[in-house]
Amino acid sequence: MKKQSKNVKNKLKTSGGDSRNYFRPQTKEGLMQILGDYEDELTVIAGGTDLLVEHFDQLYKIDNWLDLNWISEFKEIKIYDDKVEIGSMVTHERLYKLDKIKELFPVLQQAAADVGSPQIRSRGTIGGNIVTSSPAGDLLPPLLVYDAKLKILSQEGERVVDANEFFTGPKQNVLEKGEIVEKVILPLRDEKYKGAWVKVGKRKALVISSISLALNLVFDEDNMIKESRICVGSAAPTPLRIKKAEEMLLNKKLSKIKIDQVAQIVADEISPIDDIRGTAKYRRQVAFNITNSALDEVINQ
Amino acid sequence: MKITLTVNGQKREVDVKPHTRLLDLLREDLGLTGTKEGCGKGECGACTVIMNNKVVASCLVLAPQADGAEIQTVEGLGGKEKLHPIQQSFIETGAVQCGFCIPGMIMSSKKLLDDNINPTKEEIKRGLSGNICRCTGYIKIIDAVEEASRKMKSGGEG
Secondary structure, eight states: OOHHHHHOOOOOOSOOSOOSSEEOOSSHHHHHHHHHHHGGGEEEESSOTTHHHHHHTTSSOOSEEEEGGGOGGGGOEEEOSSEEEEETTOBHHHHHHOHHHHHHOHHHHHHHHTSSOHHHHTTOBHHHHHHHOOTTOTTHHHHHHTTOEEEEEETTEEEEEEGGGTEEETTEESOOTTOEEEEEEEEOOSSEEEEEEEEEOSSSSSOOOSEEEEEEEEEOTTSBEEEEEEEEESSSSSOEEOHHHHHHHTTOBGGGOOHHHHHHHHHHHOOOOOBTTBOHHHHHHHHHHHHHHHHHHHHHO | OEEEEEETTEEEEEEOOTTOBHHHIIIIISOOTTSOOSSSSSSSOTTEEEETTEEEEGGGSBGGGGTTOEEEOGGGTOOSSSOOHHHHHHHHTTOOSSOTTHHHHHHHHHHHHHHOSSOOHHHHHHHTTTOOOTTOOHHHHHHHHHHHHHHHHTTOOO
16 A cells, blocks of 8 residues: 555755754743844744745745744633633644534634634644734634634733734735734623624635635623624724724614614725726625625524 | 655655745656645645645645644546546636646635535635636536535535
């Protein structure tokens, strides 16, 4: 069975030598030490599903790799009474296969299931998705509708940033040199909540979204909406909360929502661009449609 | 830097650079040219291998990231004298046209069937959603996975 590989000797043709440019700390302490020694020269790699594509396209040169894949602490998911902590190196595959995530954060679970392909989901991570900060990052709208917080480490210490304030532009965020996202903190609610996720792209698989929408509604004891979150992806420089539409839903029962009015506000509030994945006009129309279907879905849950 | 990995059940030690791709390690250093390079961007699935029981695009894995890993490539499934039921089924159903995508298709099918010996058509489509066939022979490829599922259920694991 393994005959063919046995016949081939190690050839050492294209590779060999050179061992100094790849760092793989296994603990937080080790990570801090490397950050201290090499801060300015490091490129951090998580799943590599975006970074390596750009690197091999030679969009930029990477001299020193800092690989977070070996820090087992960053791969942990911890469930507490009042929150769930997801390590930044948790893959999309684990997120969407975990029953607990499906039960507690269905919008995030569905978005993780929609990322790329099995090959991308097995490597790509939640932390990578966050730090890449693409307006089309599939996990970002769900994180915003669940009021996620990000725990960030550096040599100076730790800080916690609201996901709502993390993204500042296309592929831009508040992270400074030498800072690493350690984990995502998702608060757990006692109240009932319902949500929906819609992703629209040119194909079903391996597609960067043309537009996406995450929705989460929290209800009080009388089934009135007491908190609402609507976030659209790929329709502005960052994932965008549509606060005007959120407000329209407050203190209403689901049956009293004027779906078309809410959808129109979402379509009006986004600031989409024309690109290879769709025109601005198309995105506004689809924003209307997917707001409609997301609200429909929540009503029918 | 030196890394050690297990490829198709055999321990291999290879000297690599940090930016060597797992794909090149397999093809160039170990001579396992069954794994193909298509797009080199993780979009086509031609370079799919199984690493630590997960399907990965070997063009998007750095060789040092595979240090200590367990890798299965198409060469590990079976050879001319004894084909794996998945390989046999691809031949029998005529799922192979130009053949370039097939090693990746077969590795994704292997992972799919290892996890779920009895997949529905939808589950097969989802399992193979990261693999592109530009001859567009998808229907027969799905037939092949269904046939492989039948063969493997009746005990013919290669």
